[in-house]
Amino acid sequence: MTGPAEGAAPLKVLIVDDEEPARAILRRHLEALPGVRVAGECGDGFEAVRAATTLSPDVVFLDIEMPKLDGFEVLELLDRSIAPVFVTAYDEHAVRAFEVAAVDYVLKPFAAERIALAVDRARARRAAGASVPTDGLKAAVRPAATPLGRIVVRDGSRVHVIPVDRLDAAEAQDDYVALKAEGRTYLKPQTLTSLAAALDPVRFVRVHRSHLLRLDALARIEPLGAGGHVAVLADGTRIPVSREGYARLKEKLG
Amino acid sequence: MHPILAHRGRLLPYLAACAPLAAILTAMLARPGGLSLVEAVTMAVPLTFAYAFMGLSAWYPCRQLPLARSRILPLVLTHATAAALVSSLWVGLGVVLAAVLGLLSRFEGLRDRFVGQAVALWAAGLLLYVLAAALNYVLLALEAASEAERREAELAILAREAELAALKAQIRPHFLFNSLNSIASLAATDPPRAEQMCVRLGEFLRRSLALGEKKSISVGEEIELSRAYLAVEALRYGSRLEVEEDLDERGQKCLVPPLLLQPLVENAVRHGIATRVEGGTLRVGVACGAGRLRILIENPLDPEGPARPGGGRGLANVRQRLAARYGEEALFAAKRLADRYLVVISVPAEMPA
Numbered sequence: 001m002t003g004p005a006e007g008a009a010p011l012k013v014l015i016v017d018d019e020e021p022a023r024a025i026l027r028r029h030l031e032a033l034p035g036v037r038v039a040g041e042c043g044d045g046f047e048a049v050r051a052a053t054t055l056s057p058d059v060v061f062l063d064i065e066m067p068k069l070d071g072f073e074v075l076e077l078l079d080r081s082i083a084p085v086f087v088t089a090y091d092e093h094a095v096r097a098f099e100v101a102a103v104d105y106v107l108k109p110f111a112a113e114r115i116a117l118a119v120d121r122a123r124a125r126r127a128a129g130a131s132v133p134t135d136g137l138k139a140a141v142r143p144a145a146t147p148l149g150r151i152v153v154r155d156g157s158r159v160h161v162i163p164v165d166r167l168d169a170a171e172a173q174d175d176y177v178a179l180k181a182e183g184r185t186y187l188k189p190q191t192l193t194s195l196a197a198a199l200d201p202v203r204f205v206r207v208h209r210s211h212l213l214r215l216d217a218l219a220r221i222e223p224l225g226a227g228g229h230v231a232v233l234a235d236g237t238r239i240p241v242s243r244e245g246y247a248r249l250k251e252k253l254g
Numbered sequence: 255m256h257p258i259l260a261h262r263g264r265l266l267p268y269l270a271a272c273a274p275l276a277a278i279l280t281a282m283l284a285r286p287g288g289l290s291l292v293e294a295v296t297m298a299v300p301l302t303f304a305y306a307f308m309g310l311s312a313w314y315p316c317r318q319l320p321l322a323r324s325r326i327l328p329l330v331l332t333h334a335t336a337a338a339l340v341s342s343l344w345v346g347l348g349v350v351l352a353a354v355l356g357l358l359s360r361f362e363g364l365r366d367r368f369v370g371q372a373v374a375l376w377a378a379g380l381l382l383y384v385l386a387a388a389l390n391y392v393l394l395a396l397e398a399a400s401e402a403e404r405r406e407a408e409l410a411i412l413a414r415e416a417e418l419a420a421l422k423a424q425i426r427p428h429f430l431f432n433s434l435n436s437i438a439s440l441a442a443t444d445p446p447r448a449e450q451m452c453v454r455l456g457e458f459l460r461r462s463l464a465l466g467e468k469k470s471i472s473v474g475e476e477i478e479l480s481r482a483y484l485a486v487e488a489l490r491y492g493s494r495l496e497v498e499e500d501l502d503e504r505g506q507k508c509l510v511p512p513l514l515l516q517p518l519v520e521n522a523v524r525h526g527i528a529t530r531v532e533g534g535t536l537r538v539g540v541a542c543g544a545g546r547l548r549i550l551i552e553n554p555l556d557p558e559g560p561a562r563p564g565g566g567r568g569l570a571n572v573r574q575r576l577a578a579r580y581g582e583e584a585l586f587a588a589k590r591l592a593d594r595y596l597v598v599i600s601v602p603a604e605m606p607a
Contacts, residue, residue, distance in 0.1 A: 018528065019432070019490050025439030044531045045560070065524075067531045070560040089431035108435035149561055161558055 010037040014057040016048040018066045029115040045069020046159050049077050053157040059122040064088045077154040083122045147200035153186040168217040168233055172210035205252050207245035256310045257393055276302035288371050301348050308340050309386030316390040341379030345372050436490050451489045458482035465512040473540055474506035476515040487523055494533025505542035509604040511575055517568045518551050518597055525562055526553030526595055542603050549599040557593050
């Protein structure tokens, strides 16, 4: 490891919570710690993504229930180099937080020592250069039985929120998925498999190794030479359908 | 007591159903070399109705020996014995009746002619016993089914009561934890506000706990509880949370199940106001008129905000409790409009005695 010598640079921290008193106490505890610098505070999910993009903090202290985006959605959009620490009154999200490799999960109310411990853990993760999980893992851990309701995509420091009933189709493109909604295309660093796993299997069908579509958006299926097929969406988009994809489609359409 | 005898309305249809048996019995007795038609009818009708009652006695062995749980040998032996006994008794009764009727000149010699039919009649009696036993088993099955249904309904009520007790005991832990966190924060920066928050939280907890085992509280008390709750939330959310009340005097006197309003107000804050960066105004309306109590709770929300888990559960709970208490008379509507959420309750107005 050839990381920077310990204590060389202060740890840059971003605080995200929609309640002012909650932000204030976090700031107080964090600023009391040596080698920690609070770079900013945010009161909602959009602001958090913007601030994280411009300030590039080392650690973000994240509430879960917030306006605009919840803490998990914010985490999905953050640069992998930022270490997340969840701070919440709800203990029921702990398992999911662990699975998206949060550095720590602090329950409100907390003591100053607990925040110091979370900072130590964040430092240790940075020193070890620990790997943050692949995006596939992140998206795969949704609470079971509740399919994804919306997809969040970051475009620079802007955030797009796509409700899944407006997502017509998605295509795998290298390390990204191209999400097609209302005539626009959004790129998100994610695998198609992890997206497909998070979507409602009743409404979305994987028609090809690199394509999935929403059944309601499907206008017709046309045969293509050599037993292949092509799906045509209501807006005219043509999507290749593999042999297995065709079988799945027929099964869904009954 | 036999279920047919226990219910007046069942006896007549049962006896009417026996009428065809009287016809068959008449035909049997009036065979050539037997009784004349008039004699046959005179004997068959009373004998049929006599059997109608005797057959009911099969109820007792049937109840003792449920088909599903009895071994075959004791079952057959018991019923065979009972059949022979009932049939013999029946034929004996017929002989006595024939002898008595034989005293009349019109029916002279009836007893001897009847005895000539006794073996056939006894065999018929055995068959009738099989019918009677089958009927009794059907009745037993019906009774078991309705009993199961009643028990199920009873259990549902018990379950609902337990749920209500749990609801009363539940002082939303996340609300408590968040409030304690705010107090911890204010303790250093703004001690007077921290103190104020402790007092308000204490008041809310005291009011919640005081609901205890009460079955009904006035809407006014429920409003007070909601105000205590909102006072704590106001310190957390600051200027983001505004409240507007529109309460009429009579409406506040009406009785409702406890913790009806407060969970809805809490929902409105958590799933509505808190989802908006700029917050918003929560409206609570109470009105009473034409024998109905109407409650309205309205809050703005961010239509594009993230969904928070648990909202539906709180509403479903209130809906269930209203249905349990008022049945068809309860109206509960929860509606999500473009940018706000509306809950309307209308129930019969219950005034304190």
